[in-house]
Amino acid sequence: MKLKAILLSCVVGAALLLSGCERATVQSGYVGVKVDLYGTDKGVQQQEVGVGKYWLGWNEEIYQFPTFNQLHNYDIPFTFQTSDSMDIKAKVGVEYFVDPSKVTKIFQTYRKGVDEITEINLRQNISDALINHSGKMDINSLAAGGKTQLLEEVTNDLKAKLDPLGIRIVKLSWLNDLDYPQKVKDSINAKIEATQRALLRENEIAQSKAEAQKAIEQARGEAEATTLHAKAEADAIELRGDALRKNPEVLQLEAINKWNGTMPQYMTSGAATPFVSLK
Structure with missing residues (x-):
């Protein structure tokens, strides 16, 4: 009977002990700290534990700390x-x-x-x-x-x-x-608006300057084109004059080519017959 009583007591004690236990799991990426929760050593006794499953007593707990970001x-x-x-x-x-x-x-x-x-x-x-x-x-x-x-x-x-x-x-x-604060927001907004207005004005001035410069360049181009054209005409006239002075028969040839064969009806006294000499 005594043996049965002792065994029964052990079974009951083990059951009570297990009823106060629970299992905790430390997952991958974590490190655990097993601590006592009660008594004079509350939070003092710690045991570092790695990944795995652990049985905890009624006064124990595992705090898990992630080691990833x-x-x-x-x-x-x-x-x-x-x-x-x-x-x-x-x-x-x-x-x-x-x-x-x-x-x-x-x-x-x-x-x-x-x-x-x-x-x-x-x-x-x-x-x-x-x-x-x-x-x-x-x-x-x-x-x-x-x-x-x-x-x-x-x-x-x-x-x-x-x-x-x-x-x-x-x-x-x-x-x-x-x-x-609201007054700071108002001040910031006013400064932003002033800056935007200044930038807009600068852009308008820059655009006006660009348009004026474009007109100037256009006028300069037209003037240079006129000058070049006039110079070309003058050079051509000069070249033609030099050629005619050096070759006067060219004038007579051109006149003959343009003559319709009709002699002048009226001539002043002493005037020479044009283009051709009559012998």
């Missing part, structure tokens, strides 16, 4: 301020990955899973860096292209702080245009 877009905008007290809002996205050799250190630092770290701790680090660096820029420099510089400075801050912990920042990105 994560891209997270924050839906709630970040708010920061420029040096001239202008409030700016913007949505930010972050790309990062977890160093697989430092997942234990990451858990020891934050005592959270990767989702909570991303939503709470990483967001806070981004916000702090934005506030710090935007406070060194005025609204004009920020609106005039300074947002790229701001993002680079924030990224460098995050890399310096989080890379040693094992959270490797790849890049940050603006998810939309910066949301400026």
Whole structure:
């Protein structure tokens, strides 16, 4: 009877023990950290585990950390301020990955899973860096292209702080245009309109100059063409005159060719008979 009782107790104990256990799977691309949830050693005792399936006790849990690139877009905008007290809002996205050799250190630092770290701790680090660096820029420099510089400075801050912990920042990105105060928007729009009007005026002036230059070139071309034509005619006349002076019989030949054979009806006294000599 005692043996049966002992066996029954063992079976019941094993059943109770197994009823408090569950199985967890660490998938490919992840590294797990097995931790105690309760007692004086809560969150202190950690064991790094690789890909596989594990039985967990009633007070154990595995936190999984992805080792491939994560891209997270924050839906709630970040708010920061420029040096001239202008409030700016913007949505930010972050790309990062977890160093697989430092997942234990990451858990020891934050005592959270990767989702909570991303939503709470990483967001806070981004916000702090934005506030710090935007406070060194005025609204004009920020609106005039300074947002790229701001993002680079924030990224460098995050890399310096989080890379040693094992959270490797790849890049940050603006998810939309910066949301400026209304008076700043009005000023930017007015500046854009003024710039567009100036460009339109410059284009009109350039077009007028081009048309005037075209007319000048056209007139110059016509004048040069007239000059060349007149010179050609003068040269031709000169050549013809020289030829006739050197060959006077050509004139007589041309006159004969054009003569219709009729002698003049009236001639003045002493006038010579034209074209031919009568003997």
